[in-house]
Amino acid sequence: MINIRRASAIGAAVTATACAAMALAPAAVAAEPTAQRADSAKKAAAAQYNGACGSGYSVVNSAQIGTKGTVFLTYSSATGKNCVVTVRTKPGKAVHMTASLGFASPTTTVTDTGYFTTYAGPVYLDARGLCVTWRGEISGEVAGKNGTNCGSLAAKR
Known part of the structure; x- marks a missing residue:
């Protein structure tokens, strides 16, 4: 453990608090199984849907x-x-974000991109009977899926 001395009273209090927290943390973490820690971290990192698409959207x-x-x-x-x-x-501070939704035939994509503090979008597309490709981006990190959530009419084509 590295302990940095601070000249101010506030710095000393912060250092003491940080050291105390670090001293307690290993025991608490060691008692929790590795798989549970990973699941807990993943759940904590997941954002919650904010209802931005409006009522009736699930x-x-x-x-x-x-x-x-x-x-x-x-x-x-x-x-x-x-x-x-x-x-x-x-x-927090506005960062580059994107919300994108599209389908392949005919090629159609709607996108909302810019610098946002909380969320990008909503973007809407009538894709009844079609498979959709959708993406989200936050500060250069991208996730989404290609050709999913195909409607019942897609099977009849």
């Missing part, structure tokens, strides 16, 4: 963007539209 798929956030694919059976929103795990 999450039908999602992809975690590392520890930065999650991209959500939603669908409304009332409108037949899909919606994508990219949500940050920890909102």
